[in-house]
Amino acid sequence: MSNEIAQDLSPLIKIYKDGRIERLAGTDIVPATLDPKTGVESTDIVICAETGISARLYLPRTAINTPQKLPLLVYFHGGGFCVETAFSPLYHNYLNLLASKSNIVVVSVDYRRAPEHPLPAAYDDSWAALKWVASHSEGKGPSEWLNANADLDRVFFAGDSAGGNIAHIMAIRKGLSEETVRFKLIGIVLVHPYFWGKHPIGAEANFDSKAREWCGGFWLLACPTTSGFDDPLINPEMDPNLGRLGCERVLVCVAEKDIVKERGYYYKELLEKIGWGGTVEVMEAIGENHIFHLHNPSCDNAIAMLDKVSSFITAQP
Template sequence: MSDEIAHDFSPFIKFYKDGRVERLKGNDIVPPSLDLKTGVESTDIVVSAETGLSARLYIPKTAINTSQKLPLLVYFHGGGFCIETAFSPTYHDYLNSLAASANIVVVSVDYRRAPEHPLPIAYDDSWAVLKWISSHFEQKGPSEWLNSNADLKRVFFAGDSAGANIAHNMAMRVGLSEEELRIKLVGSVLVHPYFGGKEPIGAEVKMEAGFKAWTESFWRLACPSTTGLDDPLINPAEDPNLEKLGGEKLLVCVAEKDFLRERGWYYSELVRKRGWGGIVEVLEAKEENHVFHLFNPSCENAIAMLKRISSFIS
C-alpha cells in the first residue's frame, strides 16, 4: 500500500497513486426509521442488484395504508460527486423535514460515486432510478409505497451542489429523451448548483487563480472524460438544447457568500434567455454560505428555504 498522494482535495477526499481513495467526510450513515419528530417513515430499496444501486424512500406516516396520492420528489445528494451518500445523517434529517413540510413522497438516490465510478456513472444511475420509478406507473412496481401513494403525474427533481447538477442533467434528459418515462416532471429545485465555466462571470473575476484551478481539477477527478469546465454537463451555457429542459417550473436557490452564487444566478437568467417556456424563480439567502441549510437547519434562512421549497412542490 503506497502513501503517495496523486490528488489531495482536503478536507473532502484524498486519492492515492495506488488507486486507494480516502474520504475525509460524509462517511457516517444512519438506518431508515420512523422519525418521531416529523412523523416520516423511511425504507431502503435496491434498484439494481447487479450494480448495487439503491435509494431511500420517505413517506409521511399518515399516508401509509391509505390511497392518498402525494407529489413525488426525486432527490440527488451533493458532495462533489465523490463524498456523502443518500444514507448520511445530514440528508436523512433534511429529507425527513422536507417530506413532512411539503407532505410528499421522496426517493433519495444513492448513485455510485467518483473517482471509483467516474461520471457519467452517477448520471446513468440516476436515470436508472427514474426508470425504476416509472415502472410504478400502473401501480404494479416493486415498491408498495410508490404504487399506493406516489402521484407520478406530479414529479419533481431536487438536489444540492453536485446533486443540483444531477437534477439539471436529469431534467435535460427528460426533455430530450426519446426513451419516454411514464412520469410527468413538473419542476426542479436546484440548491446552490455545482456549475462552472472557463470564463469567469460576475464576482468570479476576483476568485484566486489557485481556487479556480482546484475546482477544475476536482471536476476532472469526477469526470476524467470531460473536455473541461466548458463541458455542457457542468456549464449549461454550452448546451445548445437548454431550452428543451424538462418540466414547467424551476426554483434556483443561491447563497450570498457561496462561491457558486454567480453560477446559480447566471443559470436562471440563461434558461429564461434561451426561450424555455417555464416559470423561473430564484431565492437568495443573505449572509449564508454553500449548503448552509444542511449544517444549520434550524437557522432562519434554512427554515425560510424549507418553506419556499415545500410551497413550490405542493
C-alpha cells in the same frame, strides 16, 4: 503504501499516487427508520443489484390515512460526485424535514461515486432510478409505497451541489426522452448547483485561484474524459439541448458567499434568454455559504429555504 498525494481536495477527499482513495467526509450512515420528530418513515430499496444502485424512500405518516396520492420528489445528494450517500445523516435529516413539511413522498437516489466510477456512472445510475420510478406509473411497480402513495403526475427533481447538477441533467434527459419515463415532471429544485465554466463570471473573479482550482477539481476528478470546464455537462451555457428542459418550473437556491452562486443566477438568465417557456426563480440566502442548510437546518435562512422549497413543490397549478 505511498503517502504521496496525487490530488488533494480536502476537506472532502484525497487521492494518493498509489491509487488509494481517502474520503474525509460523508462516510457516516444512519439506518432507515421511523423518525419520531417528523413522523416520517423511511425504507431502503435496491434498484439494480448488478450495479449497486439503491435508494431511500420517505413516507410521511399522514399518507397512511389519506386516500389521495402525494407529490413525488426524486432527490440527488451532493458531494462533488465523490463523497456522501443517500444514507448520510445530513441528507436523512433534511429529507425527513422536507417530506414532513411538504407532505410528499421522497426517493433519495444512491448512485455510484467517482473516482472509482467516473461520470457518466452517476448520471446513468440516476436515469436508471428514474426508469424504476416510472415503472410504478400504473400502480404495479416493485415498491408498494410508491404504488399506493405517489402521484406520478406530480413529480419533482431536486438536488444540492453535484446533486443539483444531476437533477438538471436528468431534466434535460427527460425532455429528450418523453416516452422512456412515464411520469410528469412538474419542476426541479437546484440548491447551490455545481455548474462551472472555463472563464470566471461575476463575483467568481473575487475568489483566489486556489479556491477556483479546488472547485473545478471535483469536475476533473469525476469526469477524467471531459473536454474541460465548458463541457455541456458542467456548463449549461454550452448545452444545445438546454431549451429541452423537461419541466414547467425551476427554483434555484443560491448562497451569498458560495463560489458557485453566480452560476445559479446565470442559469436563470440562460433559460430566459433561450426562451425555454417555463418559469424560473432564484432565492438567495444572505450571509450563507455552500450547503449551509444541511449543516445548520434550524437557522433562520435554512427554515426560510425549507419553506420556499416546500411551497414550490406543493403549489397548485
